Amino acid sequence: MSVQYDDLKDLVKNENQIMIDNIPDEYLTDTLKRLRGYADVVIKPTSTEEVSKILKWAYEREVPVTPRGAGTNLVGSTVPDHGGIVLDLSLMNHILELDYETLTATIEAGVLLQDFQQYVEEKGLFYPPDPGEKTASIGGNISTNAGGMRAVKYGVTRDYVMGLEIVLADGRILNVGSKNIKDSSGLSLKNLIVGSEGTLAIITKCILKLIPKPEISISVVVPFDSLESGLESVLTIIKENANPTAIEFVERKVIKLGEAFLKLSFPYPNAQAYIILTFDGKKDEVSANLSRIKEVVLHKSALNFIILDDKKLSENVWKIRSVLVKAVEAVSEQEPVDIVVPINKTLEFIKYVNKLEKETEMQMVSFGHAGDGNVHLCVVRGNRVESEWIKEKHENMAKLYSKAYELGGITSGEHGIGLTKKEYFLNETKNINLELMRKIKSDFDEKHILNSHISYNL
Amino acid sequence: MSVQYDDLKDLVKNENQIMIDNIPDEYLTDTLKRLRGYADVVIKPTSTEEVSKILKWAYEREVPVTPRGAGTNLVGSTVPDHGGIVLDLSLMNHILELDYETLTATIEAGVLLQDFQQYVEEKGLFYPPDPGEKTASIGGNISTNAGGMRAVKYGVTRDYVMGLEIVLADGRILNVGSKNIKDSSGLSLKNLIVGSEGTLAIITKCILKLIPKPEISISVVVPFDSLESGLESVLTIIKENANPTAIEFVERKVIKLGEAFLKLSFPYPNAQAYIILTFDGKKDEVSANLSRIKEVVLHKSALNFIILDDKKLSENVWKIRSVLVKAVEAVSEQEPVDIVVPINKTLEFIKYVNKLEKETEMQMVSFGHAGDGNVHLCVVRGNRVESEWIKEKHENMAKLYSKAYELGGITSGEHGIGLTKKEYFLNETKNINLELMRKIKSDFDEKHILNSHISYNL
Structure with missing residues (x-):
C-alpha cells in the first residue's frame, strides 16, 4: 500500500512532534557522521501509548523504524538505512519514581545519563554505570549494554537493569523483569533486550538499580616506562583484592593529543604509559587499599604513585582521559x-x-x-x-x-555492532549462534521493521 | 518409528552408562519424591560428544529427554513426565581449568556445588553463589539461576556465569558467552540459558567467575520480640551501606523445629524472631561494619547483637538455618x-x-x-x-x-517453576510474555523434546 506519513499526525498529541519535510541531517546519522541514511519521517513520541500506536501503524504497513535516543552511538546504529520512521525518544525524558526502599529508580528511556547520575547523586544515591559519553540516553545505554570506567568494580549497564517496559514491533506493550532482586521464573526476556541495539523492541521505561553513594572517590596516576610494564601491573593489582573502581591504561603519545586538544597538563610527562586507578567507598577502606596498591606497584615497575587528592588535577586527568577519541579525531x-x-x-x-x-x-x-x-x-x-x-x-x-x-x-x-562492525562480527561469529539470534529477532518482530539492518541481522 | 533404546549403547563408551530395565526410583522424581514420571532409559554421558550423539538420536526419533544434574530440585523439574530418556550428567563432574589470570574456572556441568566451592577455596579463591543445597550440581544451579544466602552482597548464579558450552536438542554444540568481562556483541544467548530449567539446551561446560577469597567472614544473630520489628530493621540495615553478605530472617517457632531436628541450640531463645547477618571481607572493614550495624539495630528494636565469633556456635546457627525445610518436612x-x-x-x-x-x-x-x-x-x-x-x-x-x-x-x-509451580506461574504471567518464551523454546528445540512439559511450556 502507499504509505501516507501525514496520517501519523493523528497518532500523537501535537503536530510538532513530527517532521516530514526538511529532516535535519543529525537524524540520518550517528555521532561520527560518516554514514548517512534517509528517513521519510521523524517522530518524537511523548508516551508509551504513542510509541505503541506508531509501531502498530508502521507494522501494518511494514515501514522500517529506526529508534534513537540521544544519537551518541559510534557504530551507525541510529542510521536509518532503509528509510521509514526515525523514532526519537528524547522527549520521553522523565524520572518517574525514586524508590528509596527498594533502591530503584523508574525512568523513561530518553533520560540522559548525565541528568540521571546528577539526580540520584543529589539524593545520596549512585548509578554506577559510567560510559565516557554522558550525554547518551539511558535507553541507548541499555540497548548497547554500555560499560565504561567503573565496570571493574560495579559491572556494566546490564547489572543495573531490573525491569523494562518495552513495545514490540506490532505495538503490543509488555513488561520484562521487575523490582524483584531474585528471579527464577521463566526465560529472562529482560536480558535479551539489554544489548539488543533496538532490534527486538522499543524500550520505553526502565527500572534501574541504585546503590548508596560512596563516601569518597580518589584517583591515582601510575606512570611506567613502557605500556608492557603497566599492563603487567594490572593483573597484580586485580589479584590484590583491593576492589578498584576503575583501571584505565593509556600511552603517553595518546595523552599528548589529549593535552593539546584541551590545553591541559597531565602529571609526570616523562613516562611512556600510565595506569589510572580509582578507588571509592568508605574513607578508611579507600586509604587502606591505596596504601596496599601503592606498595605493590612501586615494588613492581611503577615510576611513581600520584594520588590525585587535588580536585582540579583529578578533574583534568579524567577530562583528558575522556576526550581521547575526540582528540584523535581532531587530528x-x-x-x-x-x-x-x-x-x-x-x-x-x-x-x-x-x-x-x-x-x-x-x-x-x-x-x-x-x-x-x-x-x-x-x-x-x-x-x-x-x-x-x-x-x-x-x-x-x-x-x-x-x-x-x-x-x-x-x-x-x-x-555495540551497529552497521560499522557488522561484517567483522558476522565473520567471526559461529553460524549457529547467528541462526539463533535471527530466529529470536523474528519472534519479537516477524516483519523485521525494527533496526533490521544492523548487528546480527542479514 | 518404533524406538529401539538398545541402539543407544552404540553412542556411549561403556555399556554400563545406560540403564534400560529396572530404572531406580530416584531417576523418576525429585528431592521431595511426591511426583513420579516414567523413563524408558537412563543414560550417563561422559563427554559433550556423547551428549550430542544422544540428543541427535533422540531428536530424530522425537524422544523426550529429561536432563538431570544431582536431582536436588524441589519443583519436579527432573520428573520425566513424558517418558523417554533421563540424561544424567553426574559423570561429567570434572574441573577442567582454573585460570588465575582471568579469575575463572571451567568445569563440567555435573560438578557438585560443594566440591567446586571447596576446590576453589583451597586455592584462595571464592565462588560466591551459595544456595542451601550444597549437593546440587552447578549445571542445575545455572538452570534455575540459583540464589542462596550470599546474594545480598554477591548476586546470584547468573552473575557468575561467564560462558557456557551447550548442546541443542538436535545435537549441535555451541558456545555462548566467553571469558570476556564486557560483551555488547549481539543478543545474549547465555542469559537465555541461565534459568531456563533445561528447556532450551543441555549445559555441558561452564566458565564461572571467581573472586579472591574474603579474609574473614563473621555472622551475627539479632533477636527481636516480633518478626515485624526484625523485618523493619532489615531496610535500615540495607540503607546503612555496610555491605552485608547475608541477611536472613526466621521466626522462633521455626527455629524450634530446627533445634529439635538437629538436637542443637540456637542462641537467645527468649525472642520471637531473629535476623541472621553475615559480613565478610577484610578484617578492619568487617569490624567497622559490625560496630556500625550493632549501633543502628540496637537503637531500633533489636534485643541483642550476638556476634558468632565462636566457630562452633556459628556453625550450629547456620546448620539450623539450612535444615529448616527438612525440619518441617520431618514433622x-x-x-x-x-x-x-x-x-x-x-x-x-x-x-x-x-x-x-x-x-x-x-x-x-x-x-x-x-x-x-x-x-x-x-x-x-x-x-x-x-x-x-x-x-x-x-x-x-x-x-x-x-x-x-x-x-x-x-x-x-x-x-524455578518446574511442574509444581507451573499452574500458578502461568496464571500470573502475561500471555504476551509466555508467547515470547514459547517461541524462543521452539527456536532452540523445534520438536520440543527437552523438558517440554515444565515451566512456561504448555
Whole structure:
C-alpha cells in the first residue's frame, strides 16, 4: 500500500512532534557522521501509548523504524538505512519514581545519563554505570549494554537493569523483569533486550538499580616506562583484592593529543604509559587499599604513585582521559574499535596492534579499560586518500578482529555492532549462534521493521 | 518409528552408562519424591560428544529427554513426565581449568556445588553463589539461576556465569558467552540459558567467575520480640551501606523445629524472631561494619547483637538455618514456596501469610532471605487426609501467589517453576510474555523434546 506519513499526525498529541519535510541531517546519522541514511519521517513520541500506536501503524504497513535516543552511538546504529520512521525518544525524558526502599529508580528511556547520575547523586544515591559519553540516553545505554570506567568494580549497564517496559514491533506493550532482586521464573526476556541495539523492541521505561553513594572517590596516576610494564601491573593489582573502581591504561603519545586538544597538563610527562586507578567507598577502606596498591606497584615497575587528592588535577586527568577519541579525531579521521579480550590477553593484543601499526604504517592509538580487557583503538586515516583509506582500513580491521577472536576475544565491549562492525562480527561469529539470534529477532518482530539492518541481522 | 533404546549403547563408551530395565526410583522424581514420571532409559554421558550423539538420536526419533544434574530440585523439574530418556550428567563432574589470570574456572556441568566451592577455596579463591543445597550440581544451579544466602552482597548464579558450552536438542554444540568481562556483541544467548530449567539446551561446560577469597567472614544473630520489628530493621540495615553478605530472617517457632531436628541450640531463645547477618571481607572493614550495624539495630528494636565469633556456635546457627525445610518436612508433609517480592513488601507479604494461616488453619512456616525479598514458605499438611490437603493446599497456594503478584512479586526466586509451580506461574504471567518464551523454546528445540512439559511450556 502507499504509505501516507501525514496520517501519523493523528497518532500523537501535537503536530510538532513530527517532521516530514526538511529532516535535519543529525537524524540520518550517528555521532561520527560518516554514514548517512534517509528517513521519510521523524517522530518524537511523548508516551508509551504513542510509541505503541506508531509501531502498530508502521507494522501494518511494514515501514522500517529506526529508534534513537540521544544519537551518541559510534557504530551507525541510529542510521536509518532503509528509510521509514526515525523514532526519537528524547522527549520521553522523565524520572518517574525514586524508590528509596527498594533502591530503584523508574525512568523513561530518553533520560540522559548525565541528568540521571546528577539526580540520584543529589539524593545520596549512585548509578554506577559510567560510559565516557554522558550525554547518551539511558535507553541507548541499555540497548548497547554500555560499560565504561567503573565496570571493574560495579559491572556494566546490564547489572543495573531490573525491569523494562518495552513495545514490540506490532505495538503490543509488555513488561520484562521487575523490582524483584531474585528471579527464577521463566526465560529472562529482560536480558535479551539489554544489548539488543533496538532490534527486538522499543524500550520505553526502565527500572534501574541504585546503590548508596560512596563516601569518597580518589584517583591515582601510575606512570611506567613502557605500556608492557603497566599492563603487567594490572593483573597484580586485580589479584590484590583491593576492589578498584576503575583501571584505565593509556600511552603517553595518546595523552599528548589529549593535552593539546584541551590545553591541559597531565602529571609526570616523562613516562611512556600510565595506569589510572580509582578507588571509592568508605574513607578508611579507600586509604587502606591505596596504601596496599601503592606498595605493590612501586615494588613492581611503577615510576611513581600520584594520588590525585587535588580536585582540579583529578578533574583534568579524567577530562583528558575522556576526550581521547575526540582528540584523535581532531587530528585525523579515525575508526573507533572497542574490542574485548580476556583480561590476561590485553598485553598480547596490544603488542599485536603495535606490530600491525609498524607493518602497515597506519597509526593505531590504543587506550582503554585495562581492568576488563576492553581495548579502545583509534585506527587513524592520516593523509590517505579516500580509496586507500577504505581499502587499508578494511584490511587492518579484519586482521584486528581476527586476532582478537584468536585470543578468545569478541567484537564489542560497549559500543555495540551497529552497521560499522557488522561484517567483522558476522565473520567471526559461529553460524549457529547467528541462526539463533535471527530466529529470536523474528519472534519479537516477524516483519523485521525494527533496526533490521544492523548487528546480527542479514 | 518404533524406538529401539538398545541402539543407544552404540553412542556411549561403556555399556554400563545406560540403564534400560529396572530404572531406580530416584531417576523418576525429585528431592521431595511426591511426583513420579516414567523413563524408558537412563543414560550417563561422559563427554559433550556423547551428549550430542544422544540428543541427535533422540531428536530424530522425537524422544523426550529429561536432563538431570544431582536431582536436588524441589519443583519436579527432573520428573520425566513424558517418558523417554533421563540424561544424567553426574559423570561429567570434572574441573577442567582454573585460570588465575582471568579469575575463572571451567568445569563440567555435573560438578557438585560443594566440591567446586571447596576446590576453589583451597586455592584462595571464592565462588560466591551459595544456595542451601550444597549437593546440587552447578549445571542445575545455572538452570534455575540459583540464589542462596550470599546474594545480598554477591548476586546470584547468573552473575557468575561467564560462558557456557551447550548442546541443542538436535545435537549441535555451541558456545555462548566467553571469558570476556564486557560483551555488547549481539543478543545474549547465555542469559537465555541461565534459568531456563533445561528447556532450551543441555549445559555441558561452564566458565564461572571467581573472586579472591574474603579474609574473614563473621555472622551475627539479632533477636527481636516480633518478626515485624526484625523485618523493619532489615531496610535500615540495607540503607546503612555496610555491605552485608547475608541477611536472613526466621521466626522462633521455626527455629524450634530446627533445634529439635538437629538436637542443637540456637542462641537467645527468649525472642520471637531473629535476623541472621553475615559480613565478610577484610578484617578492619568487617569490624567497622559490625560496630556500625550493632549501633543502628540496637537503637531500633533489636534485643541483642550476638556476634558468632565462636566457630562452633556459628556453625550450629547456620546448620539450623539450612535444615529448616527438612525440619518441617520431618514433622509433616509440606509444600515449599520461594516467592520473591520487592524488598520493601516482605513484611506486608509475611503479615498476609500469617493472616491466611489463621483463617485457614493451615500452618505456614516462613523464613528466608530478608536481604532480597525471597521468602521461603513451607505450607504444612498437618493431619489432613489426602483429598483435603490437595484441595486446600491448592486454594492457599493460589492465594499466596496472587498476593505476591499484587505486591509486584514473582513466582520463584531460586527454585524455578518446574511442574509444581507451573499452574500458578502461568496464571500470573502475561500471555504476551509466555508467547515470547514459547517461541524462543521452539527456536532452540523445534520438536520440543527437552523438558517440554515444565515451566512456561504448555
